Amino acid sequence: MIETMTEYVTATVGGQLFGLPIARVQDVFVLDRLTRVPLAAPEIAGVLNLRGRIVTAIDMRRRLGLAPGAVGKRMAIGIEFKGESYGLLIDAIGEVLNLSSGGREGNPVNLEPRLARVSAGVHRLEDRLLVVLDVDRVLDVGGALAEAA
């Protein structure tokens, strides 16, 4: 089997390392002047202006059911989904890793359900576990709402 290599943009949220296929990532930016949106789902941190585009910011900590992070200049990963711009709010951005597809495994059975829900598999790195984010599922905020309802 020929192993293809995939580049991942990595980020940490609540101490967990995540990876996003670099092809899905538009840009990485520092959050500035976020406008909160009343009555929106709790995962939606707000909206912001990124070079003239209105971006919907999703708080990954909340999305993963963690306590909200510290307020202040936070980093966000910009992605595009169905013609709309989103920003995933993360704790810290990491390096870009080039990983072989052969190293990717299915979700371990003991993976936390909240993580498992947005995971497209894991890579076992030397010292830690990298969860590959399934962007489509991360953005299924409405679906999460439906679950809650």
Add this chain to the structure above:
Amino acid sequence: MDELLRDFLTETNESIDVVDVELVRFEHDPNNAKILDNIFRLVHTIKGTCGFLGLPRLEALTHAAEALMGNFRDGAPVTSEAVTLILTTIDRIKMLLDRLERNQSEEAGDDQDLIVQLGRMAAGAGVAKSAEPTAAARVARVTASPPPSNQVSLEELERAFQAAPGPEAAPAPAAAAPTPPAPAGEGTDAEAAGRDGERAGEKIASKSIRVHVDTLEHLMTMVSELVLTRNQLLEIVRRHEDSEFKGPLQRLSNVTAELQEGVMKTRMQPIGNAWQKLPRIVRDLSTELGKAIELEMHGAETELDRQVLEFIRDPLTHMVRNSADHGLEMPAARRAAGKPEKGTIRLSARHEGGHIVIEIADDGGGLNTERIKSAAIARNLATAAQIAKMSEVQIQRFIFSPGFSTAQTVTSVSGRGVGLDVVRANIDEIGGLIDVKSVAGRGTTFSIKIPLTLAIVSALIVEAAGDRFAIPQLAVVELVRVRSGSEHRIERIKDAAVLRLRNKLLPLVHLKALLKIDGDADCRAEDGFIVVMQVGSQMFGIVVDAVFHTEEIVVKPMSSKLRHIPLFAGNTILGDGSVIMIIEPNGIARSIGNVAVERDAAAAEHEAGRQYDDSGIESMLVFRAGSPQPRAVLLSLVTRLEEIDVGKIETANGRALVQYRGQLMPLIPVNDDVRIKNAGKQPLLVFSDEGRSMALVVDEIVDIVEQRLDIELVSQQLGVLGSAQIRGQATEVIDVGYYLPLAFDDWQVWRERRVAAARHRVLLVDDSQFFRNMLVPLLGAAGFSVTSAASADEALAILREGMRVDVVITDIEMPGMDGFELASAVRRDPRTASLPIIGLSSLVSASAVERGRQVGLHDYVAKFDRQGLIAALKEQTADMSRAA
């Protein structure tokens, strides 16, 4: 110029230019079938259009050219002579088009010279090549001076026609007896044309270009961004008072505004574009339904944004179908009704303010109110009792309810369950209004009012709980600053906040509470700003923490993750670069609690700036007095709600009084069971009119309820108007009119006597809102349908509009035109000369009665003599019923 002709010219000139270029390419690459096909297609199209438009000369010419090119397509060798001939022909076509553009009709004359050559070449294909090189060269100059065509022999002509059968009307004899235009004259004409063209710049072909919609959309987006950037700069300069940027920025601002307007203009399209298919549709319907239908279209040139145009295209088509199918009667029925057999559907459009008003009118049988009633009851849209109290207009508006159809048979035309509710939904979506007017036997008119554009709106920027929001200016009526102790202050009825504004209690809602962003913040603060908004007939105030300024904002669609929030219409980027949410006034109105049907029901009236009091929705103040049973009074009658210290209440002559705003105000218990409290605060309902106030003593103020008020008039009890179901509880509605005379001796005793009356329409004219508010429900309860006017001018306007009015009741003492003058004016108008008028006055003297008689008052009633008024009304309307 004829629209069709203009389009033809624009299009043909484009095509011809393409043919020019393509032909040259073809000459170099004669084996390229694709190019040939392209040319052939273009010429063929021109030929077809010419035939359609009745341009025989052009048609004959293109036909001949097409025949020759057909030969090429069939494999005849392509010679340069042939191509030259075709190019020459094209030059001739261009010349003809040029003339056509100037004269708006095809110039007389013929082109046999070219047609014959084209025919010959088509017949002999290659023959022409060697035989007549000079001929080709000569015709090449044809535009400057056409060769005399009398050289052509009849045989040649015959041959040409056999080879290329032309249109039957081809001016063949003209070749035999030619009338060649004088070359000199031609030249002069052409020159003159050139000069004209330069001077007036009227060459349509070169004046309009086709631009792809995407290009315009992109331009619009860029301009929107520019507007935002401009706003951003303005914001910065606002913070620095003496900036040297001010001047240039002002200029930039103006230029931007102009640019914005210019770009908007490019998006404007005549509404006729949405009507194009209608004549055909109506023609087909006419056949299908067996009705003769005439479609009139007025104002097709009225322009609106193409985005809006797209939105209304389908609704309009649907409504025209509807008019044809349901509106117009069958020819036999029309004949029986004394109408012409041919029904008319009239479509019209006009600009009105920043809106466009479209009307679809038919001269059919009108809406069947009875059928609508039963359909409404069958669909549980209203109860029979509710419907009985509704005006005709209200009942007719049921046709916009979801799933509503009265069509007895489902035809292929309409009545398939997709009805006016869908039309209305489409129109709602773009912030438009739809209404219907129908006169039995005379026809139905639908009117649609929609904004010209959706892209840029003016908005008021406000703050609530530290966040800013944009409120579309369109819905904002006014701004009120409130402070505790100032003239305008927030009053409270239990937990509901209200604002007393010009003698009306306005329900208030805190924006932060509505958006649930108040946290634990205090919503009871008495300082703030109230944005008074009107959505349809619903007026309410939104309490915000601060109001900034108005800004032109570009509405950007919200993310799909946020679109479910009904309180927001979209978001935008402000001048300072931050994103803010745009409030949706309809959403707010709905969350405050009123239904869209009711909103629309009264919307039309409000647009006219008048209040017809038949919308049925009333704000009721619910209170308790003497017993646990709730009682209610029309909120609009109440001037103020007070809680006063019991210690301040004095007693004189056995009556309770209180010092109130520099006057002694009498306190009247609602009934004998109510006791003024011994200690603490006493709640009061204060009623004022013309400087006099009285207060009703109540035990407790419960709530304000907005709902349709159906008073059942069964009460024999003094001071009780009747009872009504309010929030599902039987509630006594008190009669304020009863209490007024108890407070002041000169307010005459009002007593009740009601007799069932036919629903005659009464126009009530009184400058005092208090009396209007008091009499409207009263007369309504006595079985009259009431329209009120605040002045004689307004009353005359209503009458002039042709609204059906059976009786006019007018106050005599009014500022400006008084009741006597109004009566004279009504008498002078032949249409209303016989309309009964009842005068209403607090001054009833013999001389006044006499003057009233002279100006044509039918009756004269003292202002507080309710019994007398109703009796007078009955008498007048009874006369009328007999006469009818």
